[in-house]
Amino acid sequence: MSELTQELKAKIITQLNLEDLTVDDLDDHTPLFGDGLGLDSIDALELIVMLDKSYGIKLSDPKEGRKVFETVQTMADFIEANRK
Amino acid sequence: MDVPSHYIQSYCTIRDRSIALNGTTWLKMDSSTTLADFLKSAYRQLDIDYPKFHKMDGLCKAIFIATELMTRDSGPYPSDTALIFSNRSSSYLSDNKHALGIFNTENATASPATFVYTLPNIALGEISIRHQLHSENVFFIFDRYSPEFLVPYTQAALDDKKLANAISGWTEISGHTCDLLLYYIGKSGSVPHTVAQLKRIYNEHE
Amino acid sequence: MKTDVFISGDCIISPLGMGSKLNFEQLLTGETAIAPVDDATLADHRIHAARIADHQWIGKIRNASGYTRLETLFILAIQQLIDAHSIPVDRRTLVLLSTTKGNVSLLHNPEAQFPENRIYLAEMAHAIQHYFGFANAPITISNACISGALALSVARQLLQYSDTYDQALVVGGDEISKFIVSGFEAFQALSDGRCRPFDRDRNGLNLGEAIAAAYVTKKATDDAVRIKAAASFNDANHISGPSRTGEGLYRSIREAMQLAGEPMLDFISAHGTATVYNDEMEAIALHRAGLSDTPLHSLKAYYGHTLGASGLLETILGIHSLRANRLIPSLGFQHTGTSKPLNLITQPTERPLGTFLKTASGFGGCNIAMIFEKV
Numbered sequence: 027m028s029e030l031t032q033e034l035k036a037k038i039i040t041q042l043n044l045e046d047l048t049v050d051d052l053d054d055h056t057p058l059f060g061d062g063l064g065l066d067s068i069d070a071l072e073l074i075v076m077l078d079k080s081y082g083i084k085l086s087d088p089k090e091g092r093k094v095f096e097t098v099q100t101m102a103d104f105i106e107a108n109r110k
Numbered sequence: 111m112d113v114p115s116h117y118i119q120s121y122c123t124i125r126d127r128s129i130a131l132n133g134t135t136w137l138k139m140d141s142s143t144t145l146a147d148f149l150k151s152a153y154r155q156l157d158i159d160y161p162k163f164h165k166m167d168g169l170c171k172a173i174f175i176a177t178e179l180m181t182r183d184s185g186p187y188p189s190d191t192a193l194i195f196s197n198r199s200s201s202y203l204s205d206n207k208h209a210l211g212i213f214n215t216e217n218a219t220a221s222p223a224t225f226v227y228t229l230p231n232i233a234l235g236e237i238s239i240r241h242q243l244h245s246e247n248v249f250f251i252f253d254r255y256s257p258e259f260l261v262p263y264t265q266a267a268l269d270d271k272k273l274a275n276a277i278s279g280w281t282e283i284s285g286h287t288c289d290l291l292l293y294y295i296g297k298s299g300s301v302p303h304t305v306a307q308l309k310r311i312y313n314e315h316e
Numbered sequence: 317m318k319t320d321v322f323i324s325g326d327c328i329i330s331p332l333g334m335g336s337k338l339n340f341e342q343l344l345t346g347e348t349a350i351a352p353v354d355d356a357t358l359a360d361h362r363i364h365a366a367r368i369a370d371h372q373w374i375g376k377i378r379n380a381s382g383y384t385r386l387e388t389l390f391i392l393a394i395q396q397l398i399d400a401h402s403i404p405v406d407r408r409t410l411v412l413l414s415t416t417k418g419n420v421s422l423l424h425n426p427e428a429q430f431p432e433n434r435i436y437l438a439e440m441a442h443a444i445q446h447y448f449g450f451a452n453a454p455i456t457i458s459n460a461c462i463s464g465a466l467a468l469s470v471a472r473q474l475l476q477y478s479d480t481y482d483q484a485l486v487v488g489g490d491e492i493s494k495f496i497v498s499g500f501e502a503f504q505a506l507s508d509g510r511c512r513p514f515d516r517d518r519n520g521l522n523l524g525e526a527i528a529a530a531y532v533t534k535k536a537t538d539d540a541v542r543i544k545a546a547a548s549f550n551d552a553n554h555i556s557g558p559s560r561t562g563e564g565l566y567r568s569i570r571e572a573m574q575l576a577g578e579p580m581l582d583f584i585s586a587h588g589t590a591t592v593y594n595d596e597m598e599a600i601a602l603h604r605a606g607l608s609d610t611p612l613h614s615l616k617a618y619y620g621h622t623l624g625a626s627g628l629l630e631t632i633l634g635i636h637s638l639r640a641n642r643l644i645p646s647l648g649f650q651h652t653g654t655s656k657p658l659n660l661i662t663q664p665t666e667r668p669l670g671t672f673l674k675t676a677s678g679f680g681g682c683n684i685a686m687i688f689e690k691v
Contacts, residue, residue, distance in 0.1 A: 067554070068223050071223075072223045075222065079219060198436065202435075206424075209420070231679075232460075233680075235680035238552040239555070244549050244551075244564060263470070263474060263478070266478045270476065
């Protein structure tokens with residue numbers, strides 16, 4: 027499990043161009059949006075593309091996305107439960 | 111001679127790997143530096159904390175840096191500062207990236223973060239957010255730097271809304287080259303907002 | 317002393333046909349251009365879009381093989397206007413093109429028939445200049461989805477405040493390509509059926525293609541419409557997400573209304589793309605401006621979102637609505653679906669019309685409001 031969270035952190039940082047962050051700066055439970063990491067709606071769409079390309083999971087309901095992308099941990103849980 | 115109504119208060123040029131503010135070099139790097147590394151170095155030299163910078167494409171980054179430098183010289187831009195920009199290649203850097211992604215035969219991908227930058231006026235949005243400008247924006251495409259059109263249009267736009275300020279200029283970024291002149295126009299100064307002056311300023315940066 | 321500026325002629329090429337009067341009449345009968353499209357060169361699955369049929373137009377100009385599909389459509393529309401109004405092609409005529417992406421379909425496209433340098437908008441402008449022998453190189457405006465309306469506003473400013481030009485040809489157009497479809501899809505912005513502007517069940521937009529052209533003059537013809545006022549403000553909030561407060565659009569509307577002398581509006585031609593957030597933003601801005609009760613339509617369920625043409629296309633149809641004293645219904649609307657209710661036009665009502673407001677908003681946080689009135 028923690029392997030997946032580490033992998034996700036690295037992907038999030040490169041995919042979303044979070045230049046000033048490293049994997050160690052990112053806690054499993056830091057909120058990705060809002061007051062946490064401060065990601066925005068384009069980042070959310072980019073994460074949807076990432077889920078599809080890297081894990082073969084299609085997410086078409088943006089409301090679902092809000093829950094899935096709450097933290098690195100919730101993302102990892104979702105991937106574990108849904109990947110083929 | 112008519113007294114000019116508007117003046118150039120500050121201007122910034124970026125030509126290949128050097129940046130000058132009001133004709134004085136601010137950053138110069140080796141011509142082998144990639145455009146991306148060059149723009150990142152300029153950002154580091156500005157010494158500000160604006161993580162969104164790293165998400166921008168090359169066009170937005172270059173414009174961001176130039177407007178940042180001019181405001182250091184001339185003070186904060188008033189909220190109604192009009193933005194009147196132009197270039198030849200529109201948003202080519204991002205267009206190219208998006209098209210490469212969707213026509214990739216092995217793994218076709220459309221990235222929202224790339225697609226959003228496939229419009230040149232996104233740069234105007236970025237600096238409006240940064241400097242909180244609620245103002246008129248327009249992005250023109252010309253074959254080449256055209257003060258003959260830009261000056262009378264900018265003057266018409268300023269007169270139309272009785273505005274004191276505008277940022278205007280030429281922002282050509284394509285592949286590895288960078289040819290940018292942005293200038294901040296106001297009601298006072300020593301350089302009149304004329305075609306002749308804008309040709310002079312454009313040519314002064316070798 | 318500033319002169320008044322008028323729209324004295326217009327032309328539309330759309331999937332509903334050529335000619336703005338024909339297009340207007342089609343709308344009153346409820347005709348829509350949006351249909352299911354199964355085309356692997358655009359997407360690997362069905363989309364709903366409004367496409368111009370190639371067989372009607374392509375190849376119908378001189379030296380046809382030298383011009384791209386989009387250039388051909390621009391040329392046909394300009395030719396119509398020049399023929400109808402004997403417009404000179406000399407230095408006194410400003411030619412303004414508006415497009416978001418021009419010939420971008422050629423970029424890295426293995427099926428492209430033209431050299432890739434044709435993607436540069438200045439090259440497209442040259443091709444059009446060369447066809448007609450215009451003395452001035454056309455100027456292109458590429459300002460997202462407000463491009464078409466903004467080009468009209470720029471033409472007005474130049475005719476009003478600069479003595480460089482006597483008249484202007486303003487032409488907006490965009491075509492549907494894989495480039496655009498894939499991008500809007502990545503944004504999850506496309507509707508799975510015909511779009512439903514301002515409706516409770518709206519779930520995205522349809523892409524469309526059209527060319528819209530206007531002849532802008534300092535002298536009014538009998539059926540000309542005056543460009544009364546225009547104002548444009550940026551949201552300064554987000555590069556793609558519509559503002560939650562409708563700030564830029566609200567300011568644009570307020571300033572345009574003030575410049576026009578607070579006229580009574582007979583109707584509003586909204587942007588109304590039918591994405592959840594855009595329509596909500598517009599409803600908030602209109603509510604703040606005190607215009608919730610003014611009859612309003614979006615024409616997106618007839619034409620789809622025609623990007624760089626839309627502001628101009630919808631303005632021209634608004635002008636025909638004024639002339640005919642007939643309100644165009646807002647197709648696709650059934651149930652209020654915005655937090656601030658609007659007064660959607662549901663029937664092609666006949667009543668005296670004199671003034672309307674056109675609005676548009678786009679990526680980059682840009683907004684524009686323009687007011688048009690009968691002469």
